[in-house]
Amino acid sequence: MKFANVFMSIVVGSALIAAAMIVNSFRPAAVTQQPTPAFVRATGKCAECHSKTQYSIVHEFELSVHASKSVTCLDCHSEREGQTGQEHYGFTINPHVTAANCRACHEQEYQQFLRSRHAAPAWAAVAGKDDFSVEQIAFSERFQPGGTDRAANGLALIEGSSAIASGCASCHTIGKPNPDGTIGTCTACHTRHTSSVEVARLPSTCGQCHMGPDHSQLEIYSESKHGVMFEAQHDQLNLAASPKSLTTKDMFIPTCATCHMSGINGLAVTHEPSERLSYYLFAEITKERPNFARAQANMQAVCLNCHTQPLVDRVYSQGAAVVQTTNEKIAAVKAIMDTLRADGILTGASFATPIEFDYFDLWHYYGRTAKHGAFMGGADFVQWHGNYPILKHSVEIEHEAQQLRSEHAAPEN
Ligand code: HEC
Ligand code: HEC
Ligand code: HEC
Ligand code: HEC
Ligand code: HEC
Ligand code: HEC
Ligand code: HEC
Ligand code: HEC
Numbered sequence: 001m002k003f004a005n006v007f008m009s010i011v012v013g014s015a016l017i018a019a020a021m022i023v024n025s026f027r028p029a030a031v032t033q034q035p036t037p038a039f040v041r042a043t044g045k046c047a048e049c050h051s052k053t054q055y056s057i058v059h060e061f062e063l064s065v066h067a068s069k070s071v072t073c074l075d076c077h078s079e080r081e082g083q084t085g086q087e088h089y090g091f092t093i094n095p096h097v098t099a100a101n102c103r104a105c106h107e108q109e110y111q112q113f114l115r116s117r118h119a120a121p122a123w124a125a126v127a128g129k130d131d132f133s134v135e136q137i138a139f140s141e142r143f144q145p146g147g148t149d150r151a152a153n154g155l156a157l158i159e160g161s162s163a164i165a166s167g168c169a170s171c172h173t174i175g176k177p178n179p180d181g182t183i184g185t186c187t188a189c190h191t192r193h194t195s196s197v198e199v200a201r202l203p204s205t206c207g208q209c210h211m212g213p214d215h216s217q218l219e220i221y222s223e224s225k226h227g228v229m230f231e232a233q234h235d236q237l238n239l240a241a242s243p244k245s246l247t248t249k250d251m252f253i254p255t256c257a258t259c260h261m262s263g264i265n266g267l268a269v270t271h272e273p274s275e276r277l278s279y280y281l282f283a284e285i286t287k288e289r290p291n292f293a294r295a296q297a298n299m300q301a302v303c304l305n306c307h308t309q310p311l312v313d314r315v316y317s318q319g320a321a322v323v324q325t326t327n328e329k330i331a332a333v334k335a336i337m338d339t340l341r342a343d344g345i346l347t348g349a350s351f352a353t354p355i356e357f358d359y360f361d362l363w364h365y366y367g368r369t370a371k372h373g374a375f376m377g378g379a380d381f382v383q384w385h386g387n388y389p390i391l392k393h394s395v396e397i398e399h400e401a402q403q404l405r406s407e408h409a410a411p412e413n
Pocket of ligand 2: 046061066071075076096097187
């Protein structure tokens with residue numbers, strides 16, 4: 001009897017355990033295996049290992065507002081919709097944190113970012129539209145016409161994949177589509193573990209990408225009065241002030257972020273810089289943007305926190321004049337190039353003849369630089385990196401065109 005009872009209870013007990021195991025196997029792994037964020041917080045499990053091997057990553061995280069608000073490693077490194085987790089020392093983690101992980105808590109910023117040229121257009125500028133879904137293209141085109149619905153960049157194709165991977169893509173990846181269905185990376189400006197507004201407000205952060213002969217914004221800023229004052233007084237600025245209550249007492253000198261993104265003295269923060277831009281300055285021939293008047297009003301509202309209207313009007317009218325005359329200068333040379341093609345003197349693929357590089361440099365380096373310089377206080381860039389080489393290249397291209405014509409006309413022997 002006794003033996004039978006013991007036997008029965010073993011059978012029942014095992015059946016219960018087995019049943020529990022079967023039930024558990026139907027529950028998601030995240031629930032049964034995954035220690036919760038609260039557990040991570042309480043034990044510091046991730047940090048325990050990683051501070052030994054990657055001290056700086058854990059340290060950067062500890063400096064963040066996230067750490068002070070009890071956001072944990074797992075809050076970012078958990079898998080979100082469209083992502084696959086992997087087993088990792090008793091946890092399930094997603095090593096590849098994308099905008100999908102940030103949007104879980106910052107949807108508003110993600111939506112603004114999606115409408116901007118930092119999202120899909122930035123990647124399409126290099127790789128064309130092929131990496132995007134039909135919906136992603138349609139969405140971006142509503143806000144940035146012509147930005148995403150285009151072919152891969154011809155120059156990039158000629159230079160080849162290794163040049164693209166370590167060159168173009170390193171900057172333009174800011175808008176690359178992610179396998180989980182989101183677009184882009186938030187950490188280009190916020191870094192991966194500090195997630196800080198202080199870093200995002202530094203000119204050098206934007207200048208990682210916004211530099212060099214084709215978009216010399218960092219260099220222009222450095223020579224402008226704003227850049228000079230930032231250099232002299234940045235210690236006195238409160239660069240970490242919360243965006244929700246930022247005033248000119250915190251930031252009495254503007255950085256790139258102040259003019260293009262910040263919400264200062266009650267203005268709203270935006271992750272869509274085109275809200276404040278009235279021209280397509282980067283274009284070969286600059287046109288007004290669809291939101292021209294509103295964009296000027298928005299940007300001037302920023303200037304007017306620190307300046308009077310007459311000063312701002314002067315900058316804008318001088319800028320508009322530089323846009324107009326640069327357009328005229330480029331258009332005159334463009335006409336020469338177009339006629340060479342129309343007359344069959346230039347044939348075949350682009351970037352095959354030296355004169356084409358001279359023309360590309362003309363608008364892509366010097367034309368842009370003159371226009372950007374005029375709006376952001378870069379006198380040397382309007383003149384010696386802008387108008388002077390525009391003049392020199394115009395004369396040279398005219399001369400080369402004549403030579404090509406006479407070579408073309410000469411009888412072959
Ligand atoms: C027992 C030690 C240990 C613990 C606990 C641990 N890790 Fe790791 N982790 C490692 C080691 C070692 C590596 C190096 C790659 C490997 O061996 O998987 C690594 C790699 C990583 C990587 C890079 C993976 C890749 O494929 O690029 C991430 C991200 C990461 N860990 C995050 C976390 C997070 C988040 C936690 C907490 C939920 C955590 N780790 C807990 C030891 C640990
Ligand atoms: C704000 C979100 C966020 C938080 C919080 C966060 N990470 Fe990360 N982590 C990232 C991002 C983004 C990457 C880069 C992913 C990629 O390259 O695909 C990353 C990458 C890593 C890597 C690989 C880094 C390398 O350079 O090889 C490790 C290791 C890691 N995280 C550990 C941790 C640990 C440990 C914690 C907590 C102390 C933590 N992370 C908290 C966003 C976060
Ligand atoms: C689990 C939710 C959560 C996730 C995931 C998350 N954040 Fe945050 N984030 C917060 C909270 C909470 C704050 C503090 C908000 C406040 O104080 O108003 C914050 C603040 C910030 C700030 C402002 C910091 C400052 O210096 O004032 C930035 C920037 C930021 N997050 C970026 C990111 C980025 C980028 C990612 C993805 C790599 C991310 N966050 C992922 C919850 C999250
Ligand atoms: C150092 C970072 C960096 C590199 C490298 C880089 N770009 Fe850009 N690119 C930018 C920035 C920043 C802008 C925005 C300029 C502006 O708006 O004034 C831009 C603008 C552009 C534009 C004009 C905007 C548009 O949407 O049409 C094109 C096209 C472009 N890049 C293509 C390329 C190609 C192709 C390569 C490689 C052959 C490349 N870029 C390499 C940073 C970079
Ligand atoms: C081009 C650079 C850039 C990119 C990319 C970027 N941010 Fe920001 N972000 C900033 C700047 C600059 C600020 C601070 C604005 C200010 O000075 O008030 C900021 C502020 C924030 C804040 C604080 C906002 C507030 O009102 O408190 C959050 C949260 C944030 N970003 C999240 C994100 C997320 C999520 C993404 C990706 C979808 C992202 N950021 C991409 C530059 C960027
Ligand atoms: C990782 C590289 C990268 C960083 C960092 C970056 N940008 Fe950009 N930015 C780009 C690229 C690429 C474009 C061109 C997108 C296009 O038009 O194709 C661009 C375009 C812009 C534009 C023009 C948008 C338009 O509508 O034409 C502005 C303004 C701008 N960025 C401001 C900033 C500011 C301010 C910061 C720093 C807070 C910053 N960017 C940081 C890569 C970057
Ligand atoms: C004092 C305010 C101010 C500062 C500081 C500033 N900008 Fe600008 N930026 C402007 C104005 C104004 C324009 C032209 C606006 C228009 O088109 O109406 C402009 C134009 C641009 C454009 C041109 C977009 C196009 O159409 O080609 C980019 C990119 C840009 N700025 C990036 C930056 C970066 C990066 C920095 C810092 C290194 C910076 N800006 C600093 C005011 C500023
Ligand atoms: C956060 C405050 C702030 C913002 C915003 C700001 N500026 Fe300034 N600006 C300054 C300061 C400070 C100086 C140096 C003032 C001085 O010398 O008295 C300055 C100097 C200038 C100068 C040089 C004046 C001279 O003759 O030396 C010009 C031009 C200028 N700003 C134009 C602009 C324009 C245009 C905008 C908007 C697109 C703008 N600023 C936005 C603070 C700002």
